[in-house]
Amino acid sequence: MEPPSSPAHRGHGHWQRLLLAVSLLTFWNPPTTARLTIESVPPKAAEGKDVLLLVHNLPGRLSGYAWYKGDRVDSSQQIATYVIRRKEITPGPVYSGRETIYPNGSLLFQNVTQKDTGYYTLQVITKILLSEVGTGQLRVYYSVAQPSIQASNTIVTEYKDAVVLTCLTRDAGISIQWFFNNQSLWLTERMKLAQDNSTLTIDSVRREDAGEYQCEVSNLVSSSKSDLLSLAVSSLVEKGGLHPLLRNEDPPCPLF
Structure with a gap:
């Protein structure tokens, strides 16, 4: 027209x-x-x-x-x-x-x-x-701005450490969604979201938690994803120790 x-x-x-x-x-x-x-x-x-x-x-x-x-x-x-x-x-x-x-x-x-x-x-x-x-x-x-992710630690040890991921945004009145390895995050029993979804706590971490995390903020007319954040998870074996469930608690046999 x-x-x-x-x-x-x-x-x-x-x-x-x-x-x-x-x-x-x-x-x-x-x-x-x-x-x-x-x-x-x-x-x-x-x-x-x-x-x-x-x-x-x-x-x-x-x-x-x-x-x-x-x-x-x-x-x-x-x-x-x-x-x-x-x-x-x-x-x-x-x-x-x-x-x-x-x-x-x-x-x-x-x-x-x-x-x-x-x-x-x-x-x-x-x-x-x-x-x-x-x-x-x-x-x-308003169109939302790109958020960012802050981690309490990006290199953690399985069965030992917890990690807190925070989605940082200056926008109000928005919804927050989390992604793991480019897929919507499925919460496990070890994961907890804050009431407004702004923080994700994993306690304690496992090897399967290692990967790339993103958060997305959105309102009624726009959405934006953060850059990727990589979480690395090392094992206690690599750290020189074992998880208590994996330890052999029996005393060693004498050599003589």
Whole structure:
């Protein structure tokens, strides 16, 4: 869909007078079988992406549109107006330069930020000065940053040591998942996760715990994995000793 012509101020006074006349007359379209609605596409957007407030069930014989930030018609919060016949956009007090009104009334936001989160109101003006209003909601979420892993020790001894892996992230309101050798981690009876999944404790380690660990953080619109962390597990035999279960507790036989 091609955007309409660039913002223009020609005819701005006429359109503002038309909006004023509509507000003074306070005429509204009678209820119809299909009510004017506004849909956010996508419903949940990441910062830096484009979002369309898509309009459904427009009435017929339209003259133009006016978009407002907030849940009501407020001239001080007007984003822009659009005159259908001339295909002209006239910026309002809160126009940021990132908004485009299409001929079907839909409003495109480019490069959205979390400050764009909120309600938006569309006022539709017909050629006989009837007005209909619809309100929609825009939700913008931040993209999570890459986390990192911190280990209490990366070289441990089986049957003897415990290790604590911590997923470090500066983001809030996220979910954390752990991976082992590029697969989702299956917890054993020796493993314990913190309530928020931010730390993984293995006590005590076994040789099968050796490998590469990752954590992934995610929110409703994005996810990111940490770099790999390698855990090395040595045996007590290599350390010059044996696990108590493997020791021979019987005294050695005398040579003579």
